[in-house]
Amino acid sequence: MPDPEFLLLGEPLWLEFVNTAHQPPTGGEALPDPAAYLRWTKAVQLLSPGDAEAYRAALALRERLAAIADALADGRAAAPSAIEAVNRRLGLLEGREQLVRIGGRWRLRFHPERPPADLEAIALSAAQALANPLATVRRCPGPECGLFFLDETDNQSRRICSRTRCGQQRGRVERRRANRTPVVTDE
Numbered sequence: 001m002p003d004p005e006f007l008l009l010g011e012p013l014w015l016e017f018v019n020t021a022h023q024p025p026t027g028g029e030a031l032p033d034p035a036a037y038l039r040w041t042k043a044v045q046l047l048s049p050g051d052a053e054a055y056r057a058a059l060a061l062r063e064r065l066a067a068i069a070d071a072l073a074d075g076r077a078a079a080p081s082a083i084e085a086v087n088r089r090l091g092l093l094e095g096r097e098q099l100v101r102i103g104g105r106w107r108l109r110f111h112p113e114r115p116p117a118d119l120e121a122i123a124l125s126a127a128q129a130l131a132n133p134l135a136t137v138r139r140c141p142g143p144e145c146g147l148f149f150l151d152e153t154d155n156q157s158r159r160i161c162s163r164t165r166c167g168q169q170r171g172r173v174e175r176r177r178a179n180r181t182p183v184v185t186d187e
């Protein structure tokens with residue numbers, strides 16, 4: 001369901017968070033102040049104290065996560081320092097590992113003992129994606145887009161953030177191309 005203030009794609013939490021840094025089409029910051037961050041955490045159903053300190057910590061983690069998403073989308077390894085930032089957040093979680101069946105496969109899933117705080121939940125989401133060999137981080141090539149998304153399709157075939165956002169634009173380009181070609185021949 002589209003959120004009136006924030007662009008949410010239904011992607012894993014950490015990529016939704018990274019995407020707030022450059023919102024298409026202008027590339028603007030979606031979280032310019034602590035109040036905006038607090039509204040975003042509510043929109044994605046996270047718990048945050050919503051103060052200036054929480055905001056600063058959130059932006060610092062977002063920068064690390066953006067570096068990870070960038071590296072993975074370009075086929076590079078994520079920097080150890082960025083992974084360390086994720087691990088530091090994970091270290092604050094208490095809970096247990098459980099086997100869960102997802103998409104016909106067994107996955108190991110962490111079940112926290114208390115509802116994770118905002119940045120713990122975001123870090124957990126990043127860790128799950130990084131540890132999943134069947135998921136690939138991609139950057140949408142749509143015009144003025146560049147949003148990150150996680151390709152979890154069986155044949156790794158997803159190429160755009162969403163059909164409604166960038167699929168139509170791509171369709172238009174293809175239709176223009178199709179209209180250009182056949183004019184000369186059939187007379």
Ligand SMILES: [Zn+2]
Pocket residue numbers: 140141142145146147160161162165166
């Ligand atoms: Zn897109």
